[in-house]
Amino acid sequence: MIVTAAGVHCASCSTDYPVHGGYIDLMPRAVEFGYVSKYVAEEAELSEELDYRELAPPLLAAxxxxRALVRMLDLKRNDVVLDNGCGTAKHAVWNADRVGLMIGSDPATxxxxxxxxxxxxxxxxxxRLPFADNSIDKAFSIDVLEHFPRDVIDDYLAETARTLRPGGRFFAFSNTSDPSSLQFLTDASRKLGRAFVRAGVYDFERQARRKSDHIKALRTWDDVLDAMQQAGLRPVKIVFWNSVFTSFVEHVLMKLxxxxxxxxRRGKAKAPSATPAAAVSxxxxxxxxARQRMRARLDRRGPTYYALMAVTLMMELDLWLFGSLKSGSYFIVVEKP
Incomplete structure (x- = not known):
């Protein structure tokens, strides 16, 4: 490999991997995949409505x-860590100073x-991760697996396992279709939220579009364990997210x-320009x-920040109180033997 100001040149295959303003293009060449993520196929349209350029502090559901990632994966100062399917790479940013090297990888930019x-x-x-065997100490995946069909999940986990060093660990947050024994409590908050939607107070269009490609090929918890085992990854710790408090916050409190x-009427704030391909409601x-105005307040770390931190800790009670009760949403840490 020859490193230049423009990127990396592979002398053996004469392939150039260019650098583009903060990231390097290491997509596999001459390889065609049957499945393409919505975030890749519709990147231009989605960029209009995802409001991804600026980051707020890690609050609320994020x-x-x-906090579960930091606690369960036990990040160390000398770790090489991969955020596999990083999206905006917000979790990578929030934890970059905890580790030796933080890497973010995603086919969408x-x-x-x-x-x-x-x-x-x-x-x-x-x-086809562009990293050597046994080169990563720890990896994580947040809100990724639910987007993929099973064959892509199998390839994803196999590549993650390949790059992990022996004893390396992988943390994932995703969800299945398994019902929670506390579903009646979360349904109450959702029912109240739907009442506000019918009244025209707010809507869930943006969330629905973001989740429109959810496949949930791992439909049950047994499917999750089977996929991890097939990749040669051994479960170490599991916490379920029964969203009793979280559902009220996300469906009612936060939306209000x-x-x-x-x-x-509260003043001017820049908004995305609608495109013919994807008009923004x-x-x-x-x-x-609302998010832009809130970020401006959070930057000052004043009362608004601490109020939202209190709400975040209330939402986290779902993990501490009900984390052993199986539900659709889960956190899992697995280890490469």
Whole structure:
């Protein structure tokens, strides 16, 4: 390999891997895959509505996920860590200072600005990871597996296992279709949320679009364990997320706050421009305005930040109180023997 200012040149195959403003393109050449993620196929359209460039602190549901990641994966100062399917790479950014080297890998390049500056980013496909065998100490995957058909999941996990060193660990957060024994409590919050939707207070269009390609090929918890075993990965720790408190926050409390804070009458805030391919709804505009205004408040680490941190800790009670009760959403740590 020859490293230049423009990227990396492979002398043996004469392939160039260019650098693009903060990430390197390491996508496999001359390989065609049958499955293409929506985030790759519709990257231009989705970039209009995902509001991905700026990052807030790890709060609310993202904060619960991140706290579980830090706690369960036990990140160390000398670790080489891979965020496999990193998306915006927000979790990589939030934890980059905890480890020796943080790598983010994704075939879509909707990376946050902070990630372009603080994380070693690669445009790459998880079915052909551009990393050597046994080169990664720890890896993680958050909200990824539910997007893939089973054959892609198998390739994804096999490649993750290949790159992990012996004794290396992989943390995943995803969800199956398994019902929770506490479903009646979460359904109550969702029913209240639907009442506000019918009243026109807010909507869930943006969330529905983001989740529109969820396949959940691992439909049951047994499917999850089977996939990990097939990849040669041994379960070490499991925590389920029965979203009793979380459902109320996400379906009612947070959406009411967005409806108020995202009102167009509260002043001007930049909003994404709609494209013919994917018009952005007013509900999506309102949600993005609310997030932009909230980020401005959170940067000051004042009362708003600490109020949301308190809500985050309340949501985390779902893990501490009900984490042993099987549900659709789960955190799992597996180890390569």
């Amino acid at each position: 904060g619960v996920r991140n 909707m990376f946050a600005d902070a990630a372009l500056e603080e994380v070693a980013l690669a445009k790459a496909d998880s079915r 706050g967005e409806a108020v804070l995202g009102s167009a 007013e509900g999506t505009h309102r949600e993005i305005r």
